[in-house]
Amino acid sequence: MTPPAILIIIPTTAGPLRLRALTPRSGLPASAAFADGDYRPLPWSADYARLCAAGGPLARLVGHEVGPHELRLSGSFDAGRSWEVPVGLAHGLTARGHRLVAEPAEADLILWATGAVDLDLAVLPGDYALLDKIERSRSLLAEAPRARLAVLLPDGPERAAAETAVRALGRPEMLPGKGLTAALDALTRPADPPVAAEAPPPARRLRRLALPVGALAAAGVAAMVAFTPRSVPSLSTKEPAATFAATTAAEPPAREPGTAAATAAKPPDADPAPAPKAPAAPMIHVEELRAPAGSSCRRVAFGADAPERRPVPVETADRFAPTRLAPDLCGIAVRAEAPASRIEVGPELRAAALPPVRLADGAQGYFLREGGRQNLVYAVQAVTEAGAASGPRLVHALTR
Known part of the structure; x- marks a missing residue:
């Protein structure tokens, strides 16, 4: 099987860079890093040389001296170490x-990875x-909608939110984020071969038996030798007549009246698989606050129009x-199912929204800034009034 052509993206806070070429140069x-169209090594080339040095981290990854x-990259950046994982x-x-390619249209697989590594x-x-790097990479990823997407996210304060954002793209393969060796093994693990369909059993062929119903009848041979004086002896023979009976196909025995062919016992129906349980109803209800047709979120936030919930x-x-x-998404409304409960909302939503407002049914409305x-x-x-989770x-x- 031909390995997939891989495009490697190096995300930065200024936008994603593409790894355009990785070439041995004796x-x-x-080792040195360059931006497209520039002969001057990038400022962090010395760190890249240390990564590739004899006995360095990459030598242990590939199993030999690098x-x-x-x-060669599609652009430049000045500082940081998050290039170490993708490189x-x-x-x-x-x-x-594996073969690396420089354009999204050429890629069977896009690798999006970021992070720094240690000596091991x-x-x-x-x-x-x-989150910022993912957002800035969307347009580049959209250029290759059919390519597979493999993503490595290092641990950190935004990892959970970043994984949610990546999964919303609909096609990610999440790589192990603890080390390069495990991530590389996951990337290069061969796919399971397709299971061949079992050949159908050969059709039974009915053989019809031919049974002889006649016998060979042979007539005797009569020979008469007549001797006459001064004559040549003559021999007269007569061929026996042979009769052969034609073979006929055996017919199945007739079924007696009132009898029926035996049928295989029908196995009892297997118990049906239990239906998956629906998630339990939450103690909290969350609603989207959307601007109605012909309105805007600004009008909704300032009370000119009521939001659709x-x-x-x-x-x-x-x-x-x-x-x-x-x-048309203006905000989020949350309310507790129990009247005596209040709701604690995470700081992520509070920071992105205006101060909460109390809606007519008692829900808290968070309109996005x-x-x-x-x-x-x-x-x-x-939570209860005492602060205990309910x-x-x-x-x-x-x-x-």
Whole structure:
């Protein structure tokens, strides 16, 4: 099987870069990184050379000395170490025979990875601005809608929200985020071969038996020899007549009146598989606040028009279905099922919204700020007046 052609994306807070080429260069004194169209090494090339040095981290990843390489990127950035994970995986992929491509249209697989590594190739946790990088990568990923997408997210404060945002893209393969070796193994693991369909049993052929019903009848041979004087003796013979009976096909025996052919006993019906249980009704109700047709979120937020309220369904026992940040989404309303309960809302939603307002039915309305329409994940929980939890903690994501 031909390995997939892979496009490697190096996300940055200024936008995604593409790894355009990774080429061995025996004439270079050390490995160096360059931007497209520039002969000057990038400022962090010295760190890249250390990563590729004899006995360095990449030598342990690929199993041999790496040697000097030219790393060519579609653009430049000045500082940071989050390039180490995607560049390290690029070396591992080429060492295992995979082909790297520079354009989304050429890719069978897109690798989106970020993070720094230590001497043992473990991915270092940290604040990598994951949500910002994902948002800035959307247009590039949209250029290859049929390509598979593999994503490595390091641990950090935004990892959970970033994974939700990535899964909203609809096609991610999440790679192990703890170390390069496990991620590389997951990327290069061969797919299971398709299971061949079992050949149908050969059709039975009915053989018809031919039975002889006649016998061979032979006539005797009469010979008469007549001797006459001064004559040549003559011999007269007569061939016997033989009769052969034609073979006929055996017919099945006639069925006696009142009898029936035996039939196989019908096995009892198997018990039907139990239907999956629907998620339990939550102690909290979440609704989308949307601008009605012909209105706007500004008019809704200032009370000129009433919002349309659409319930958010429960996806699992601890999670609501994600809500898309469509232009008509003005905010979120939350309310507790028990009248004596109050609701604690996570800081992610509070920071993205105006101060909450009390709606007519007692729900809290959180109208999004103009600059708060970003991917986020927040939690809600019903608590008693004494502050004790009175229901499960539920998670809800807003995604583009």
